[in-house]
Amino acid sequence: MSVRISPSLLAADFAHLDKEVQKIEQAGADAVHLDVMDGLFVPNITFGAPVIKCLRPLTKLTFDVHLMITHPLAYIEDFARAGADIISFHVESSDDPVQVIEKIREQGCTPFLALSPETPADAVLPFLDRICGLMVMTVHPGRGGQTLIPQTLDKVRLLRKKLDKDYPSLTLETDGGITLSNASEVIAAGSDMLVAGTAFFRADDPAEAVKRLRGEN
Numbered sequence: 001m002s003v004r005i006s007p008s009l010l011a012a013d014f015a016h017l018d019k020e021v022q023k024i025e026q027a028g029a030d031a032v033h034l035d036v037m038d039g040l041f042v043p044n045i046t047f048g049a050p051v052i053k054c055l056r057p058l059t060k061l062t063f064d065v066h067l068m069i070t071h072p073l074a075y076i077e078d079f080a081r082a083g084a085d086i087i088s089f090h091v092e093s094s095d096d097p098v099q100v101i102e103k104i105r106e107q108g109c110t111p112f113l114a115l116s117p118e119t120p121a122d123a124v125l126p127f128l129d130r131i132c133g134l135m136v137m138t139v140h141p142g143r144g145g146q147t148l149i150p151q152t153l154d155k156v157r158l159l160r161k162k163l164d165k166d167y168p169s170l171t172l173e174t175d176g177g178i179t180l181s182n183a184s185e186v187i188a189a190g191s192d193m194l195v196a197g198t199a200f201f202r203a204d205d206p207a208e209a210v211k212r213l214r215g216e217n
Contacts, residue, residue, distance in 0.1 A: 003214045004193040006031035006064045006173070007206075010046065011197030017051070020201070021058045027206035031062035031086070033175075033195045036079070038069040041093060042142030049075070049082040056083030064195075066114065066175070068141045069093065073100050080107035088112035088135045088173075091123050101130045112173065116141055117149050121158050128167050133193070134159060138186070139176030148177030153189040160190025183213045 007029050012020035024032050034052055039045040052063065065084040069075065072089040073096075079087055087109045089100050097113065104111040113124050114135035124134060136156050139146035156174060163170050174186050175195035180203075183194060196213055203209035211217045 002216070003187055003191070004030040004171075005200075005210050005213050006033040006062075006193060006195045007200035007210075008033040008035055008175075008195050008197035010035045011201040013201075017055060018058055021055050021061075023206055024200070025059045025061055027200070027210045029061070029200070029210050030193075031064040032059065033064045033066060033197075034084075036065060036067050036069060037142060041070045041090065042068045044142050049078040052079065052084065053082040062086060064088070064173075066135065066195075067093075071095055073103055076100065076103040076107055076109075080104075080109050084109050086110045086112055086133070088114045088133075090114045090116065090141070091127070092116055092119055097127050098130065101127065112171070114141075114175075115155075117152050121155050121162070124159075125162070128162075128170065131170065133171035133173055134163075135173040135175055135195075136191070137176050138174055138178070141176075146177050148179075148182055148186075152176075153186065156186070156189040156191055163190075178213070180209060180212045184215050187215055 007024045037044045037046045062085045064086045067089045087104045101111045110132045112133040113131050116137050138148045138152040173193035174191035178194050178196045179199045
């Protein structure tokens with residue numbers, strides 16, 4: 001199975017999000033990555049469920065919603081109703097991860113658990129039997145256009161070994177600083193789903209960028 005590519009709208013033109021979503025689909029990507037920030041868990045604020053709801057009719061691609069918020073439990077229903085398919089939330093958030101995971105499942109969405117660069121892999125191990133995927137942040141959450149932190153790939157490698165051994169069906173997603181030049185290294189570390197913002201939206205040929213991110217060209 002080829003690596004899945006989920007371009008992040010954080011790097012898109014916010015004045016033309018409809019066209020940007022269509023660009024993702026036309027380029028042959030697999031999902032639309034939607035970064036939700038609350039100004040508390042991370043310093044920036046982006047958009048919420050109403051924007052996602054407006055974008056949902058524009059494509060049948062997977063909506064990969066990444067909640068960088070302090071209290072995800074209170075908002076799971078809103079994002080599910082808005083059209084989220086995957087809902088990722090951070091193990092560092094203030095809510096009980098088990099409750100959040102169960103709420104995501106109750107709403108018919110796919111639960112992913114995210115962890116920030118400083119968080120050790122051990123933090124997510126107790127929840128692997130409850131989730132469908134992990135998201136390893138390879139930059140500090142909250143701002144696009146950062147450079148990938150090389151040491152985070154050690155965590156990707158460690159988690160890949162654990163998943164292959166005990167949870168082979170789980171997706172290992174990597175988010176942050178992924179470029180056309182380092183995507184192959186991220187894939188080699190064990191990621192099977194890449195989030196790329198700038199590398200996609202600043203590309204002269206988005207379809208070619210998707211192929212190169214997958215390692216096809």
